[in-house]
Amino acid sequence: MLDAAMPSGLLADALAGLAASPKTLPCKWLYDAEGARLFEDITRLPEYYPTRTEMLILPQASAAIAAACGPGVAVVEFGSGDGSKVSVLLSALESPSAYVPVDIAAEWLDAAAARVAAEQPGLAVLPVVADFTQYFPLPAELPAGPRLGFFPGSTIGNFTPDEAVGFLRRAREVLGHGARMVLGADLVKAPAVLEAAYDDAQGVTAAFNLNLLARLNREAGADFELASFRHEARWNPVLERVEMHLVARRAQVVTLGGQRIGFAEGESIHTENSHKYRPDRLRQLAEAGGWRDLALWTDPAGLFSVWLLEAA
Ligand SMILES: C[S@@+](CC[C@H](N)C(=O)[O-])C[C@H]1O[C@@H](n2cnc3c(N)ncnc32)[C@H](O)[C@@H]1O
Structure with a gap:
């Protein structure tokens, strides 16, 4: 198999994205083996x-x-x-x-x-x-x-x-x-159709989004507490896109790559856009x-x- 540009920058991308304001993480990192498995489940959901x-x-x-x-x-x-x-x-x-x-x-x-x-x-x-x-x-x-x-x-x-x-x-x-x-x-x-497609009743899309934090724990030694974040899908009518966010349920400090990253209650990490x-x-x-x-x-x-x- 040709390995043309296998990225090794998960930690670097995460540190840069979480230092930014507002905080972001690149969506390409959603797809580790668990993310891929969850995405396949998403494709079979009634809302998707x-x-x-x-x-x-x-x-x-x-x-x-x-x-x-x-x-x-x-x-x-x-x-x-x-x-x-x-x-x-x-x-x-x-x-x-x-x-x-x-x-x-x-x-x-x-x-x-x-x-x-x-x-x-x-x-x-x-x-x-x-x-x-x-x-x-x-x-x-x-x-x-x-x-x-x-x-x-x-x-x-x-x-x-x-x-x-x-x-x-x-x-x-x-x-x-x-x-x-x-x-x-x-x-x-219609926004309701779009938001349901990205926030299904069974919570599979929420698990897919939260897996990004689990991946940072597994592969980059972070200490995200998954229960302290919730998934949110927002329709942005100006940019005509569904945004996926991970919203901090409470103020907290997370350690990643030796750095301490503070979150205010309600602060979000913007993880994916789906432009329509x-x-x-x-x-x-x-x-x-x-x-x-x-x-x-x-x-x-x-x-x-x-x-x-x-x-x-
Ligand atoms: C939304 S899924 C679509 C999968 C499939 N093509 C389909 O239509 O169901 C996005 C796919 O693109 C891959 N992907 C995302 N970002 C990528 C990148 N920067 N470079 C290469 N592949 C990427 C993901 O691993 C995933 O397989």
Whole structure:
């Protein structure tokens, strides 16, 4: 497995984020093995409409995507997670040359690569552990030929709009001339639907968010008391995003990396953004990132969008 940019900066990122005002932690650290397991549980929750809606749209779009791509494309999936969405594309494409899942969560990547290799015998599967917030090279063994990027799950919404443009530019550079990209993006909708999707009745999303503090305890020697923080999902109507926070239930001091970090009662750590997009806004971001849109699909309820983009 290519280990292009395996990040080692959990402690450094946490110290910087917790020294900032307001306090933050980067969402890429949510996905250790436990975070990945919890995220898979989230995708099956009744309140969490994005996964099942995207999986409704993709089969309807896949024949048109395959026709636009032609034979022999290599599929590069950014943030592949469990790799469960790519099968529908790989099955529709004409003789895909390879599948390159890219993820920061190494254990999850191994499992996804093994699963796709078993489902698509004969397909070259070349996993890459990398942080896609930075440039990373594709594996040298990747056959020459056209590339199709795949960025599902509205992971693009975890970036600020400026970061999303930066990602799109980088993806264009990584994928090369003539690339296409299938992008899944969540749409703006009623705040109650959005807040429920990020704060479910069973508390799985709360456990996913709190696992970030547990991870800092496990891997960075912190002493967060998990019961002293609570999960909160807030719709920000100005920036059109759901924000996940961990809110201190009481004033407290936490030790991390030899430093003492004070929390006031009610003070929050902002852990994740999930921006929701109106189609015109997403089109603007794609264009600013060097892509033009060839097609857009949505579900009948207008919950989610799937885009086919072409490098401009
Ligand atoms: C919201 S999940 C989506 C998973 C899957 N693609 C889906 O659609 O269900 C985000 C995925 O991106 C990965 N990820 C998050 N930040 C990353 C980063 N900076 N670099 C690489 N992978 C990242 C996570 O490990 C996780 O697999």
